[in-house]
Amino acid sequence: MKTVKMLSVTEENGMQTPLKFQLKNEDGGRITVKVDNVIFRNEEKLAGNKMLVYRCQSQINGVLKVFELKYEVSTCKWYLYKM
């Protein structure tokens, strides 16, 4: 699980939607991924730690990939959880 730099939009009712994120690759460069579609969103409270979970899909290098992004409420950090 890696922390990512995120661009998201927050509605008036507080609902957040991830739009696009950047993650660092091994050689220190950054890869930008546009979130094409949020398939579903969920909230988890494992170990009492609230996280918002987004299952998303995007075209990456011509391949459609499904992945999970997580937003940790206590630290305001975004994570790329599964890809």
Added chain:
Amino acid sequence: MNHRIIFHIDVNSAFLSWNAVYALQHGAKVDLRELPSIVGGNQATRHGIVLAKSIPAKKYGIQTGEPVVSAKKKCPNLIVTPPDYLLYMRCSEAMLEILREYSDKVQVFSIDECFMDMTCMRRLLGGDYYKIATEIKDRIKNELGFTVSIGISTNKLLAKMASDLKKPDAVVTLFPEEIKEKMWPLPVRDLYMCGEATEKKLNSMGIYTIGDLAQTEPRYLIYKLKSWGQMLYSFAHGIENSEVNPNGSIPYIKGIGNSCTISFDVEDYETAHKVLLSLVETVGMRLRRGNFCCRLVQVSIKTNKLISYSHQKKLEVPTDCTNAIYEEACRLFDSSWKGEPIRHLGVRVSDLCGNDFIQLSLFDKNWEKQRLIDRAVDEIRMKYGSHSVFRAGFLHSRLAPLQGGIVEDFPVMSSIL
């Protein structure tokens, strides 16, 4: 059905489970609970002992409280993770939030254990307690990611004994009619409040199981163990009737003690007195939170050669005042310390009594003002954290102003909550 229904909820391998769930939530590939792993203190500050262990670690004979070094010898592949008290507090609070949806009477017994009075829920929930307990257990597992054991009975003692019967992830009943079958065959050490010293005494009297204890003539137990014997006899029969008190306080405790291993060897009186003060601060707070006064103060010393000795003194007037206990602890220390480098110091108070009426002495100091200060300091610490006020003497010293059972930013917790 006029009897009460009490649940006891106990988190399985609490510290380790909580570390494991947090790691999984943050993308860990392995579950610490399924590997030989422990939560261990920091070896650099000489706090390197096993605080919690996984079930696979238990199979290597690793025990809670033993040094991390010796645990690693038993299992070279052992995974050691550091404790995270803020995480533990958050886990405990999240669990309490779920429990409070089922009952307004929830008593926090320690960070990973609590009691619930479900009597009032009888009509509302239809009386099928096993089903309700299973629902609570499953909700905690699914929502928070860790497992608990729930004991169900008619009082706190039996509920606590029940939750110990099966681990992990279980619901067990121990109603009075089941005592003979489920509780009596257990070794006497498994009985609540029977520690190592009591076990030895009971064994020497030919009492090995809880059943043996229950069938012993109570007068003989009282003769041998005084009031403690009477209490153990009642417990062996499952007799206990304290209320589930959401504000805490367990009435049957013998003493309150704190000790700490110091990160360097102490070789002078001034530093040793400071360490004693930091311990007395927390002992005093716990004493007052339980509404007790003590009549006996004990100081224990462990040298850098790991030789231990202790001294104790009976007080003329029972007290709950930090300064009064501190003065006595210093006197005891000064009269017993032989000058060797000290690794570990402990302060314990016992011979407890209630703090509502105190027999005053004509010849003793008047501690009334000090008691008011203690009360004010306790309130500030409860509200703003344990390190919000401390004595100026600890400024620029290498010592923590409060020690033993207290962690920075960790609200005051004790076994008597």
